[in-house]
Amino acid sequence: MKKIFLIGAMLLFLLGAKAQKNDGTVSSLIKTENYFNEEVAKEGISEAFLKMTGKNGVVFRPNPVNIKQYYNQNPSKATNLSWQPEFAMISKDGELGFTTGLYTLNNEQPSFGHYLSIWRSNQQKKWELALDAGIAHDKPIADAKQVFLDPSDYKYPKLIGPKKMKMREDIVFSTDLLLSKALNQTGNKNFKDFYADEVRYYFPGKLPIIGKANAVNFIYGMGKQVTSYPNFVDRAFSGDLAYTNGKATIGQKKYNYIRIWQKDAQSKWNIILDMYLEAE
Known part of the structure; x- marks a missing residue:
């Protein structure tokens, strides 16, 4: 029984690592955003942000503060936040990217807005959240068109001091x-x-x-x-x-x-x- 549990835990860990893996395409960033969203639903807002963020990640509350520091000091187990990427782009080297789209706070009276997530690839080629921000607005009348952009070419100087x-x-x-x-x-x-x-x-x-x-x-x-x-x-x-x-x-x-x-x-x-x- 213990062996089965350990195998299951290892599989979950590997699935999580794969979800954050940066393969140099914008689709890997979208997969990371979707995994992030799933983590909020399972673990709550604080645990998900702490898991997905780099040590220097910034969140606006309303002024910029360190994400890890903020959620360690303001823990929240809420799972009522969800979002859907609608526009995303990554750099030619695959090290910097961003996503943005509609978010929903699912309270008795749902509220809506648009988020902006900026992501950095770490040394293990995993996406880490570098910046998180958002604005609130009324519910959109129609769904937005999804636009996910890979670089048009991958040419850039490789040797730069x-x-x-x-x-x-x-x-x-x-x-x-x-x-x-x-x-x-x-x-x-x-x-x-x-x-x-x-x-x-x-x-x-x-x-x-x-x-x-x-x-x-x-x-x-x-x-x-x-x-x-x-x-x-x-x-x-x-x-x-x-x-x-x-x-x-x-x-x-x-x-x-x-x-x-x-x-x-x-x-x-x-x-x-x-x-x-x-x-x-």
Whole structure:
């Protein structure tokens, strides 16, 4: 009986390890998200987050805090959180990726929103959660189309020293900083020069706004000056995908923001997802 139990436990462990395994495809990231979701249903929110997160993972509550520290100090056995990825992408080297989609809190009165998970591959080639954030909004009328993107090609310089890597990160940070300066000097019109055509704009209380024209029109429609300043950057070794986060002000209200950046065929960095979270 004891032997059967040990074999069963080993099989569960191997299935869990396989679910988190990064094979360099976006499908491996989707499998990890789905496994993460199943772990919440089985073990509760705290145990699932502690299991899936790297030591430096960050969650916004509402300001950024270490995930492991937060859930060790605020344990929750709740299993009423579920989600469904609808948009995902990974870098050419398979080391950095993100997923986003609808989440549901299944209370007596269900509540809804969109989450953003940023993932890093560790030395064991397993996906670890690097950042978790979300906005609340009304229930969507229709299901969103699923878009899961592998890289269009896998070409990138393989031999890059620490100085070159730091320069790469500095370029992304400087691009975000350039946007910040432009917003200060000439206002919200500058977003159109930094957004990708299919940018996703996430704002508290609003369903995701997709497309540059729609996002810019929403920003103009608020009638409030946006300012922002980055304080963190991380970039894939392959140099094609990155994210920044920092502080923003819209009118008189304070926000945290997270921006996903992608380098296009002309080596220009564009924002493909821009999320705002109410700050303390």
